[in-house]
Amino acid sequence: DHKGFLRQKAYVFALCDVFICYAEDLQKEGNYGRGYKSRYTTEQLSNAISAVVSGRLSQKEAASVYSVPRRTLGDKINKNHTGPPGRAPTLLPQEETRLVNTLNELCNWGFPLTVLDVQLIIKGF
Numbered sequence: 001d002h003k004g005f006l007r008q009k010a011y012v013f014a015l016c017d018v019f020i021c022y023a024e025d026l027q028k029e030g031n032y033g034r035g036y037k038s039r040y041t042t043e044q045l046s047n048a049i050s051a052v053v054s055g056r057l058s059q060k061e062a063a064s065v066y067s068v069p070r071r072t073l074g075d076k077i078n079k080n081h082t083g084p085p086g087r088a089p090t091l092l093p094q095e096e097t098r099l100v101n102t103l104n105e106l107c108n109w110g111f112p113l114t115v116l117d118v119q120l121i122i123k124g125f
Helices: 016-029 042-054 059-066 070-077 093-108 115-123
Strands: none
Touching: 042 059, 042 070, 059 070, 093 115
8 A cells, every 4th residue: 555655755756657556645635745634723722812811711721621732822822833744845846747747758758767766857956
């Protein structure tokens, strides 16, 4: 089962048929996150933040009343972890699409690249 590998952009398979499946899966997926679903709504979070900022409730009380994790509430108020998780992608989406199309063409022509070849190409960007 290659699903675990298909979700990670870093793996590129040298075999043409596997790579084509990988490229198609990347274009379909769109979500590379862990799939964690929070147990609170954005409305609950914003209500909790406004209650703490206005001084009506402490962070601990607001977390309990609005069913929001205390650390999450504190992080939002103190503006910690505001960016997206993980490091920035190496390639822009249009560059990635262009690379995938080029690698597919190379496979169709009978010149599949190894993982090292693809890594060196990406490093040159």
